[in-house]
Amino acid sequence: MNTKHWMILTAFPLSLLLGQGAAQAQKANEDPAPFKPGPNAMLVKETCSQCHTPNVVVTQTFTEESARKIYRKMMGESPDTERGVKIVNYLSTVQGEEQEGN
Numbered sequence: 001m002n003t004k005h006w007m008i009l010t011a012f013p014l015s016l017l018l019g020q021g022a023a024q025a026q027k028a029n030e031d032p033a034p035f036k037p038g039p040n041a042m043l044v045k046e047t048c049s050q051c052h053t054p055n056v057v058v059t060q061t062f063t064e065e066s067a068r069k070i071y072r073k074m075m076g077e078s079p080d081t082e083r084g085v086k087i088v089n090y091l092s093t094v095q096g097e098e099q100e101g102n
């Protein structure tokens with residue numbers, strides 16, 4: 001009889017955790033605009049809109065080399081960090097020069 005109560009008590013925090021997971025998944029699906037959608041677009045938006053408008057970034061195109069340079073300059077850390085690799089990859093592909101189509 002008492003076991004039922006315990007099950008309810010232990011199930012409760014679990015459902016809270018699951019609820020938070022769903023909320024986080026939803027956040028990751030937020031609109032990255034004005035950044036073009038692509039892998040890690042939300043990460044780039046969050047990281048690169050902190051000090052200036054996204055326009056500073058989305059009006060430019062990048063090569064891998066220029067993306068690595070700008071990342072080091074802006075973030076003050078190596079572009080070979082986990083975050084750096086993702087952002088450099090986004091900038092040099094989704095916002096890559098060859099995507100300009102001119």
Ligand code: HEC
Pocket residue numbers: 047048049050051052056057060070071074075087091
């Ligand atoms: C800590 C604050 C800060 C963050 C975070 C930041 N920036 Fe900047 N950014 C600046 C400042 C300040 C300027 C203008 C001064 C300058 O040009 O050096 C700037 C200018 C720029 C420019 C135009 C000037 C240039 O050097 O070409 C680009 C492009 C840019 N940022 C890209 C990015 C990207 C991409 C990210 C995300 C990885 C980012 N920024 C994150 C502070 C920041």
